[in-house]
Amino acid sequence: MTPQTKLALDQYFRTLGQLYGLSGPLEMNCKYNVAPSAQQKLESRLQESSDFMRRINNVPVNELMGEKLGLGIGSPIASTTDTTQHDRQPIDPSTMDQIGYICTKTDFDTLVRYEKLDMWAKFPDFQARLRDAILQRTALDVMTVGFNGVSRAANSDRTANPMLQDVNVGWLQKIRINAPQRVLNEVDDGSGEILVGSSATSQNGYKTLDAVVVDAVENMLDPWYREDTQLVAVVGRKLMHDKYFPLINSVQAPTERLAMDALVSQMRVGNLSAMRVPGFPPDAILITRLDNLSRYYQTGGRRRTIVDNPKRDQIENYESSNDAYVVEDHGGACLIENITLVA
Structure with a gap:
């Protein structure tokens, strides 16, 4: 030294x-x-x-x-009460x-x-x-x-x-332990995988990543979260690579390249903003608000x-x-x- x-x-x-x-x-x-x-x-x-x-x-x-x-x-707080018959019931929001x-x-x-x-x-x-x-x-x-x-x-x-x-x-892991009903890790029972691509069927997977996300939002989130505009999809590296690399790697006219830059900078999956985060599993998608x-x-x-x-x-x-x-x-x-x- x-x-x-x-x-x-x-x-x-x-x-x-x-x-x-x-x-x-x-x-x-x-x-x-x-x-x-x-x-x-x-x-x-x-x-x-x-x-x-x-x-x-x-x-x-x-x-x-x-x-x-x-x-x-959490859940909604709006309600109505006939106070001639019942007491109003406040909840902890x-x-x-x-x-x-x-x-x-x-x-x-x-x-x-x-x-x-x-x-x-x-x-x-x-x-x-x-x-x-x-x-x-x-x-x-x-x-x-x-x-x-x-x-x-x-x-x-x-x-x-x-x-x-x-x-x-x-x-x-907290989601896997505490809310297993909100984890999708296979479509065909016992397969241990979710297939995504043109050859996938409804029995073993989905045609697109967008379909996976739309289905998950509709069926795995509480109803009051489904329309939340702050929901994001944290997406694994391999999945975003597959979704966007074919477009990025193709020969395009200048105007198309400009449009592609905008698309990549505003990545969306299933109508949700898509995020890449260091350390996230490459074959997974997490749907949530970040402040959750x-x-x-x-x-x-x-x-x-x-x-x-x-x-x-x-x-x-x-x-x-x-x-x-x-x-x-x-x-x-x-x-x-x-x-x-x-x-």
Whole structure:
């Protein structure tokens, strides 16, 4: 580590000390409970690093476990009452149910080699580079766990579970567990797949992706969500590739290319806006409002330790957060998976 790098790191630790409300710089090899105000700043930075993270709910909670907050409005509230015969019956408009949440610890541990720090130290935005490298990877991992997590292992294994399936229980798994009637994973019983293409029939699949989405909205969402203009379809990479690549890859006149650019930038499936999100399963479609998805994090539950490890020529950042992935209203979400495209 060069003297210039050491000076840059010292300034970085002073900045962290100010952020955490310390009287001096953050010290190496000390574990810090991040104060709620500093934690909120970190969470804001995390959300700023990802458009998707900004569009879902990132909610601080005081307890490790409890009832869902019921963000958003569930069923309709309008009614009529003959008050000469009956009392008016108010309802709670929030989407509370008996399914609670449990925040569990997730480690976000990273390292930076001395040689990389030496390269970064000459740039005036050294602190931002170091911070953003950690935040961007954290945001990607939060999304990956949210879409692929099926369980929480005492010791996760990234080799066996490269999509972080064993880090926490994510949104899609919550739908599978808590609302299996809102999951479509086969048409022909026992086939384990949904065929989509011109050769598919009503007994084994659908002719188009649009037909899949239209059918799911009509039959798997609560009635009051079906016309919601904020519904989106989060679509797997392979499916969007099949829908749009033949058009993009064809030779077109300039005016047609312009129209194609508009089509790709305004992708729609089954009359819903289509989204691609990092980490989403390539053969699946999730239909929901984005504000129906939440990540709860425990206030005061973020901890951080930075270690200078000269034996490995690296700076190690040990950071953890207690998180839960929550679907606020299962009636406003459905999952279509195991989609197989056929000719």
